[in-house]
Amino acid sequence: MNDWIERDETRVWHGFTQMATFALNEPVIVERAEGRELIDTEGRRYLDAISSLWVTTLGHHLPELDAALTAQLGRVAHTTLLGNGNRAVVELSEALARVVPVADPHFLFASDGASAVEQALKCAVQYWRNIGLEEKSGFLALQGAYHGDTIGALSLGDGFHNEHFDLLRFPVLRARGYASPGWAEEACSLVAANAGRLAAVVIEPLVQAAGGIWIAHPEDVRMLAESCRENRVLLVCDEVATGFGRTGSLFASRRCGIQPDLLVLGKGITGGYLPMSATVASGRVYTAFMGDDLGPRTFYHGHSYGGNALAAAVALRHLELLAEWNVLANVEARSEELRQLLDERITPLAQVVDVRLCGLLGGVELKSHVDARAVCAEAVRNGVLLRSLGQVVPLVPPLTITSEELERIVSVLEQAIAVVSENGSHA
Numbered sequence: 001m002n003d004w005i006e007r008d009e010t011r012v013w014h015g016f017t018q019m020a021t022f023a024l025n026e027p028v029i030v031e032r033a034e035g036r037e038l039i040d041t042e043g044r045r046y047l048d049a050i051s052s053l054w055v056t057t058l059g060h061h062l063p064e065l066d067a068a069l070t071a072q073l074g075r076v077a078h079t080t081l082l083g084n085g086n087r088a089v090v091e092l093s094e095a096l097a098r099v100v101p102v103a104d105p106h107f108l109f110a111s112d113g114a115s116a117v118e119q120a121l122k123c124a125v126q127y128w129r130n131i132g133l134e135e136k137s138g139f140l141a142l143q144g145a146y147h148g149d150t151i152g153a154l155s156l157g158d159g160f161h162n163e164h165f166d167l168l169r170f171p172v173l174r175a176r177g178y179a180s181p182g183w184a185e186e187a188c189s190l191v192a193a194n195a196g197r198l199a200a201v202v203i204e205p206l207v208q209a210a211g212g213i214w215i216a217h218p219e220d221v222r223m224l225a226e227s228c229r230e231n232r233v234l235l236v237c238d239e240v241a242t243g244f245g246r247t248g249s250l251f252a253s254r255r256c257g258i259q260p261d262l263l264v265l266g267k268g269i270t271g272g273y274l275p276m277s278a279t280v281a282s283g284r285v286y287t288a289f290m291g292d293d294l295g296p297r298t299f300y301h302g303h304s305y306g307g308n309a310l311a312a313a314v315a316l317r318h319l320e321l322l323a324e325w326n327v328l329a330n331v332e333a334r335s336e337e338l339r340q341l342l343d344e345r346i347t348p349l350a351q352v353v354d355v356r357l358c359g360l361l362g363g364v365e366l367k368s369h370v371d372a373r374a375v376c377a378e379a380v381r382n383g384v385l386l387r388s389l390g391q392v393v394p395l396v397p398p399l400t401i402t403s404e405e406l407e408r409i410v411s412v413l414e415q416a417i418a419v420v421s422e423n424g425s426h427a
């Protein structure tokens with residue numbers, strides 16, 4: 001066995017990974033990267049077709065982002081945002097304010113998507129308390145939702161064996177998700193019937209990503225947003241996966257024509273470089289927290305590394321590059337090409353149930369008898385890094401992916417499905 005894999009499994013505990021079989025699954029131990037390719041400790045190259053679990057937008061080891069990071073290192077790496085500020089964070093917040101789909105936005109920074117979701121939940125509950133409606137403390141979330149792995153986020157979430165934590169999870173009102181036709185009508189009726197006790201509805205606008213890449217009609221999402229507004233229930237849009245161009249517009253909320261009261265950002269915010277997330281509150285929500293110094297209206301919440309200056313500097317440069325490089329146009333054009341390639345070569349396969357794609361967030365659902373993990377392992381052996389999600393093979397390439405690279409991903413996937421089915425039929 002490769003020495004690095006052995007050293008890794010001896011001491012590292014990998015998330016969402018059964019460590020008893022870690023080494024058997026031929027993990028890739030990355031040493032460095034160039035653009036959209038990862039290079040392992042043996043010098044083998046892999047096209048990063050999952051964008052390092054959906055965080056990488058422009059690519060790895062980019063001179064422009066490296067420069068932004070080292071320039072900030074020459075000033076200061078981190079200072080606290082509790083009671084004091086940092087220039088890099090001010091500049092980033094101003095730049096984000098110009099583009100986020102939130103009215104009069106205010107930014108509360110954290111380090112992971114899940115912590116930004118927690119912040120949104122606490123903001124929503126305290127918002128209603130601050131205006132004297134403390135009975136509005138519940139949440140509505142959707143089937144197939146994924147909002148992260150902390151306890152509050154797990155409470156909203158559905159699946160991934162979260163039943164282990166049922167004693168810790170708070171109950172939520174559950175409506176059907178994007179996989180079920182008619183989901184929006186049902187969610188709207190639940191909102192209307194429970195408005196008096198709901199603090200907020202929490203959704204992943206447009207695409208339920210980790211739940212299996214399920215795509216909603218933008219009008220359905222807009223209908224739910226409208227129902228929230230009419231019934232005085234806050235709308236929280238978790239754009240941790242869909243934000244920063246992944247679906248073809250900078251934010252999926254924009255594509256749905258909605259403005260959430262609270263927006264959650266993460267993953268792509270630094271282009272995949274550094275851990276940073278943010279909860280974006282509308283002016284209306286933010287204003288309800290104004291009050292006396294040290295008083296009860298204050299939001300008593302803050303993470304040690306929230307608003308890290310290195311992450312902020314990279315996030316700011318990343319936002320500029322998205323525009324300078326016209327990345328959204330590439331997402332649109334490549335998404336069209338990917339759709340054609342999938343239609344021609346993957347959808348017709350007997351092993352495939354369904355192919356779903358929105359921007360460069362896609363998934364190929366395989367029939368239950370096909371070993372999706374083995375398909376991904378075969379793709380990895382052929383130099384394309386994929387990781388299955390149940391029976392779905394997510395296709396989430398960097399937003400700067402080229403036509404040739406898409407062609408390579410689809411060819412390798414097609415071949416991997418064939419090889420695995422062949423092996424399976426001999427078993």
Ligand SMILES: *Cc1c(COP(=O)(O)O)cnc(C)c1O
Pocket residue numbers: 111112113114115117146147148149204209210238239240241242266267
């Ligand atoms: C990944 C994800 C999260 C959790 O983000 P972490 O940074 O992994 O904590 C939350 N919401 C959605 C929609 C996600 O895709």
